[in-house]
Amino acid sequence: MAVPKRKVSKARRDRRRASAYRLSRMSAVECPQCHELKLPHRVCQSCGYYRDKEIIDVE
Numbered sequence: 398m399a400v401p402k403r404k405v406s407k408a409r410r411d412r413r414r415a416s417a418y419r420l421s422r423m424s425a426v427e428c429p430q431c432h433e434l435k436l437p438h439r440v441c442q443s444c445g446y447y448r449d450k451e452i453i454d455v456e
Contacts, residue, residue: 445453
């Protein structure tokens with residue numbers, strides 16, 4: 398069985414683990430009703446539409 402020859406430093410260990418906690422970029426899509434940017438699969442905050450139906454009233 399393979400055994401590490403030297404201790405892995407804290408900096409090297411943390412640098413390796415940092416990739417697991419990296420934040421992904423936010424993807425935004427254009428609303429087909431008002432052409433504002435919105436999060437995918439969510440109600441548009443500016444017009445209140447989702448999938449060509451009005452879900453919430455927005456003044």
